[in-house]
């Protein structure tokens with residue numbers, strides 16, 4: 165098979181870049197196994213949620229999926245309260261940067277569902293197969309197909325095989341953290357506020373969700389050192405739930421009243437790093453290109469930024485350029501490298517700064533937070549950086 169542009173991987177990033185290319189009338193194919201869609205029930209919310217930034221919202225509008233998302237299941241974040249481990253505190257509000265929202269909290273399965281529907285509507289061909297090799301510019305698939313193309317876009321996640329087979333340089337960040345996620349019910353309304361607590365061995369985030377029948381609902385993302393996570397994982401499930409509920413009620417100081425876990429509990433090992441993003445006839449997007457710590461809730465947003473920029477650059481190429489042209493790919497890398505660097509280093513440094521027991525660093529990080537809290541200019545800078553992908 166000889167194709168023009170093949171997107172390898174059909175997570176949110178793979179589907180969104182395929183859709184953006186189809187929107188620009190490009191000849192694009194998807195290559196990925198078709199994950200079955202989870203059944204969506206009225207009062208049951210997916211524990212996998214994303215904070216979607218204003219830039220990502222604009223991109224979703226551009227590729228025609230924003231208005232198809234169920235508005236009653238989306239929650240805006242209008243304010244963030246962030247706490248240090250020794251009295252440091254800062255808050256960020258949307259009005260400080262003249263925005264009506266800082267971000268939106270949206271379930272993963274809702275985004276996947278509308279992306280799939282739109283891909284069908286556009287008639288984007290989907291080869292339901294996995295690739296297992298890449299040699300001499302050709303992908304070999306599990307069912308024995310050989311595929312060549314002008315450009316392969318690697319959207320195959322943080323353990324990207326395409327990155328591996330094509331020898332694109334990848335710098336690992338040593339971090340063995342594990343993130344636990346679940347939906348919680350609390351007693352008091354969250355008022356569209358997200359909360360985050362930085363502790364010496366963990367970072368706890370509460371994200372506002374729409375109420376369900378049990379009352380006010382929030383999504384928990386609790387990232388911690390592997391040694392701490394291992395102790396929890398060894399417990400039987402009911403003991404683990406009790407232990408987690410007790411600890412997060414202590415850390416959060418019951419800011420929303422006592423919270424309890426109301427969904428299944430999942431955990432994700434974090435595999436962090438960043439790559440050189442391009443090589444001959446290959447461009448990486450999303451977690452295949454860079455995976456960052458979830459403490460800033462920006463990984464997907466960064467990948468959506470890749471999808472938008474890459475599709476725009478491909479669509480506006482000169483008449484003599486192919487989609488996989490070396491200069492075109494260099495333009496993509498140049499356009500993305502700073503955003504990736506800032507987000508990747510920023511989240512890594514923050515995580516390092518807090519997971520450290522030194523007294524002087526403890527003073528510095530809490531003092532720094534309180535300084536930020538007093539400085540409107542820094543606050544605006546932080547909000548604007550997080551709003552752009």
Ligand SMILES: Cc1cc2nc3c(=O)[nH]c(=O)nc-3n(C[C@H](O)[C@H](O)[C@H](O)COP(=O)(O)OP(=O)(O)OC[C@H]3O[C@@H](n4cnc5c(N)ncnc54)[C@H](O)[C@@H]3O)c2cc1C
Pocket residue numbers: 172173174175176177178195196197213214215216293294295296319320321322325343344345385432449450451452458461462463464465466467
């Ligand atoms: C706990 C946690 C919370 C997070 N919260 C946020 C948040 O609030 N906001 C945010 O912006 N980001 C968040 N992130 C980051 C976000 O989850 C990732 O950045 C995002 O899911 C990456 O999407 P992707 O499509 O690049 O990769 P993936 O979702 O991993 O998709 C990869 C796809 O490639 C396919 N694939 C793999 N190998 C092959 C192959 N050989 N052949 C064909 N197909 C293949 C897979 O089947 C899959 O469909 C969070 C991450 C974690 C761990």
